[in-house]
Amino acid sequence: MAPDYRRPLMEVADLRKSYGPTVALDGLDLQLHGGQIVGLLGENGCGKTTLLKVLAGLVSDYSGEVHIAGHQPGPESKAKVSFLPDTSFLPDHARVSYCLELYADFFADFDREKARDLLGFFRLQESMRLRDMSKGMREKVQVTLAMARQAQVFLLDEPISGVDPAAREVILQGILRSLGEDSLLLISTHLIHDLEPLLDAVVMMRYGSVVLSGSADDLRAERSASLDQIFKETYS
Numbered sequence: 001m002a003p004d005y006r007r008p009l010m011e012v013a014d015l016r017k018s019y020g021p022t023v024a025l026d027g028l029d030l031q032l033h034g035g036q037i038v039g040l041l042g043e044n045g046c047g048k049t050t051l052l053k054v055l056a057g058l059v060s061d062y063s064g065e066v067h068i069a070g071h072q073p074g075p076e077s078k079a080k081v082s083f084l085p086d087t088s089f090l091p092d093h094a095r096v097s098y099c100l101e102l103y104a105d106f107f108a109d110f111d112r113e114k115a116r117d118l119l120g121f122f123r124l125q126e127s128m129r130l131r132d133m134s135k136g137m138r139e140k141v142q143v144t145l146a147m148a149r150q151a152q153v154f155l156l157d158e159p160i161s162g163v164d165p166a167a168r169e170v171i172l173q174g175i176l177r178s179l180g181e182d183s184l185l186l187i188s189t190h191l192i193h194d195l196e197p198l199l200d201a202v203v204m205m206r207y208g209s210v211v212l213s214g215s216a217d218d219l220r221a222e223r224s225a226s227l228d229q230i231f232k233e234t235y236s
């Protein structure tokens with residue numbers, strides 16, 4: 001069946017999630033279409049990671065409506081969503097080749113050719129061990145694994161934080177290189193300045209809900225300011 005381009009690829013309505021007394025998501029609404037790169041922005045603790053985990057199907061005790069490609073988070077949505085967490089999840093002693101095997105075993109849509117292409121782009125070899133790598137190199141491995149899936153939605157949690165500016169640029173180029181035309185990339189970051197040239201749209205969060213969202217071009221035109229400036233004004 002042909003995809004329905006009128007329906008958003010991701011639909012979230014009145015999403016709420018608390019950890020004990022801490023409210024992480026407080027009635028969040030969001031609709032995103034495929035074929036765009038969206039920056040998920042906000043201060044520490046505003047709920048970005050929690051939102052990404054709900055979308056990735058890793059947090060299920062929430063209330064509200066969440067649909068990805070028409071599915072609630074679960075096995076069907078997980079098959080379409082590739083999630084890169086903000087922490088390292090690979091064993092230190094592993095070689096890159098082992099990580100590729102692990103992903104290929106776990107994800108039916110893992111594309112080894114895409115992974116090899118990205119590794120080459122990042123100048124990494126499959127024989128390298130993670131423990132011998134810099135933080136930037138390890139991040140490149142994790143980005144390779146996440147982006148080498150033939151997913152419809154890519155959720156990347158802070159993929160360039162703690163990485164030097166040159167490596168950030170290369171990682172972002174690698175992400176762009178591997179992104180399909182109709183895919184949706186939702187990428188959380190504090191580094192709006194680095195990401196601004198890539199972004200089609202932004203979602204700015206505060207206290208567990210969306211305070212500002214829209215197309216990057218529209219926001220820049222309406223406010224005669226860069227996203228970087230709008231970000232600073234929003235959170236000042």
Ligand SMILES: Nc1ncnc2c1ncn2[C@@H]1O[C@H](COP(=O)(O)OP(=O)(O)OP(=O)(O)O)[C@@H](O)[C@H]1O
Nearest residue numbers: 019022023024042043044045046047048049050051
């Ligand atoms: N497992 C957990 N247990 C208890 N509280 C949590 C847990 N995970 C997140 N929180 C709390 O929920 C709120 C939202 O956290 P979350 O990690 O989603 O924010 P964030 O925007 O991703 O932050 P950061 O930018 O620092 O990564 C915070 O107050 C955080 O302390």
